Amino acid sequence: MTLKNNTLPLKDIRILDLTSAVVGPYATQILADYGAEVIKLEQQTGDIIRWISGHSPTPGMSGKFMHMNRNKRSISLNLKTEQGKATFMKLAARSHIVVHNMRADALARLGISFAALSEANPDLIYCNIVGFGAKGRYADRPAYDSILQGGTALASLFARNGNEPRYVPYVVVDRTAALMVTNAILVAIYAQTREPGPREIEVPMFESYATLVLSEHLYGESFVPPVSPSGDRRLLDENARPVKTRDGYICITTNTDAQVLALFDAFDRPDLKEDARFNRAINRIDHIAEFFALRASEIARHETQYWQERLAQFDIPCMPCHTLSSLLDDPHIADVGLVEKREHPTQGTIRHLNVPVSMTGYTPTLRYHAPHIGEHTREILAEIGLGDDHIEAMLQAGDAFESD
Structure with missing residues (x-):
């Protein structure tokens, strides 16, 4: 199949994104870059990564947030009110995919589980991004990247050559799990072309990254009995470094x-x-x-x-061995146009990171700059059939919110 020039490969896919921080937003941005319509649903205070990842020209638009939330629109709803919840259900009913990284008790309180949403949307793909798989004893524990770097033995690998355990200074578990989320969603989309019906996905971050660490370092203990100790010495030696x-x-x-x-x-x-x-x-x-x-x-x-x-x-x-600053000056980075200066409507000149993957007939482009909290609330509510008076009443009642 040959794509027509400028055709968005995922242009007919609508995603309702309830995620925050890194793993979910990075996954949905990848899908958005290839044309999926992603509506980022935020509470009034917004995605936490807006606030914990450094300063910005205007509040709540940290660099890390902006690098994971382009090509999305933001709506802000209060899911604890009757009208806010009803509006959410309308959005979910018209979405192909709902993705979240909330804990099970929060989903239950809000009444937005797979069972509840698939009843209203019989072809829904519902993606749970969780710290730990639902069948294990750690299910519903809180999980952050640092917790999982330690729990999957990644941090301990530094100690194999005499150092202290330490974290990789990069949210590597979150970023890697995001790619697994994207893969799982794309597989589910394809599966529905062969057999329609609701599908629930669970991507457990702990197990997902544990398989990667073990596949790399289980080594001689892959065999029973072991033929050598665990750990790839080519990677663990003290001189396996710049x-x-x-x-x-x-x-x-x-x-x-x-x-x-x-x-x-x-x-x-x-x-x-x-x-x-x-x-x-x-x-x-x-x-x-x-x-x-x-x-x-x-x-x-x-x-x-x-x-x-x-x-x-x-x-x-x-x-x-680049520093972050010298990496920006690498001539190859300039040759391929990976980093490009763009003008953001409120943040001024920003360094925009282009998508490095190429595809015949399609080049991912910037359709939407990273949004402010609720920047598109009115626009999205109008698209699901709510009139101006209804929208204004929701905003006044605190059922929905928009950016200042």
């Missing part, structure tokens, strides 16, 4: 035998090609600490620029 040069750091990886032999040529150390500890992958596994130590001592002899040029000559994978 390598110090005379004036900075460089990132380098050599996995194949051909790459390692080329590295020895780059070092002007052809004698190492005959070293049985290093010249075959199966042997390097048992001597990885020695290999990394050797690499570190050789790299330390020259400056970063020298190694970038030298390693490139031998087609050895390498990059400078």
Whole structure:
């Protein structure tokens, strides 16, 4: 199938997004970037990530919020009032997908469970993003990225080479789970083309990330009985990190035998090609600490620029170890137009992050800037058939809210 130019691949998909923070908003933004109509439903105080992720030119528009909520419209409803709840049910009835990351007791209090919504919408896809699976003893516990980094053993991996356990300074569990949410929703959309009917999805963040950590590091304990200890030593060694040069750091990886032999040529150390500890992958596994130590001592002899040029000559994978600031100045980032300056209606000039994925016949574009709380409340209420007087009455009664 060939898409017509400028056709939105998901243009007929309507999503009612009740999520906040990172995992849900990032997932729904991906779908929005490919044309889904995403209505972000917020309480009067708005998504928490508006407020805990730094300052902004106007309140509640943090950079992190803006980078995960473009191409959405925002409506603010009070689901605790009769009129607010009734309006929500109208929105849910016309949506293809409802996605939330609320805890079960909150859903029950509000009466917006899968059973309640699928009765009104018999083809609804209802996605629960939860910290822990409903069948386990941790079900309905609160979960944040740091909690799950620790709980999935990710934080402990730093301690395998003598350091303290620590968090990756990036909400890696949330971001990764968001991709799993997107995948699950797309699968459900496709499944409905073959067999219509309501579908409930559960994406448990703890189990989802635990499978990734275990698949990476279960290693010899994948077998019963174990053939070796857990943990990939290529990743856990103390020198499995950016390598110090005379004036900075460089990132380098050599996995194949051909790459390692080329590295020895780059070092002007052809004698190492005959070293049985290093010249075959199966042997390097048992001597990885020695290999990394050797690499570190050789790299330390020259400056970063020298190694970038030298390693490139031998087609050895390498990059400078960027800071956040220098990453913005990377020439490749400029070549592909990943970061683009745009004018936001209220925030002035912003750095807009374009979608890096390309697709025949479609280029994701910015249709809506990240919204203020309830920025589109009136517009969306009108679309579901409410008149101006009705909308005004809801706003006055506190059933709905709009941005100032």
